């Protein structure tokens with residue numbers, strides 16, 4: 353039966369996704385951005401009328417989780433680390449979305465089989 357073939361194909365894809373998920377390293381939701389600031393010191397280069405040079409870059413990680421939005425500053429020496437975590441989280445979401453796609457498809461197939 354065609355739907356049996358399709359069902360085992362989906363099961364194989366799910367197993368593949370699970371393997372990829374357990375291999376994911378540390379993760380964190382959000383996105384990184386660069387910021388340049390102006391300080392309060394009089395006559396500072398950041399306020400030069402001709403060629404202002406703002407302070408920075410400063411990096412921040414912004415994310416919303418469980419309805420709460422937060423922003424955290426990230427020190428330059430931690431940037432690569434945090435960037436990797438953000439990348440891993442995106443991959444985690446992509447993989448779980450694919451998994452749910454398959455789950456929905458599978459349910460549909462099983463429903464058709466019963467009829």
Ligand SMILES: [Zn+2]
Pocket residue numbers: 390391392393396397398399407
């Ligand atoms: Zn300044």
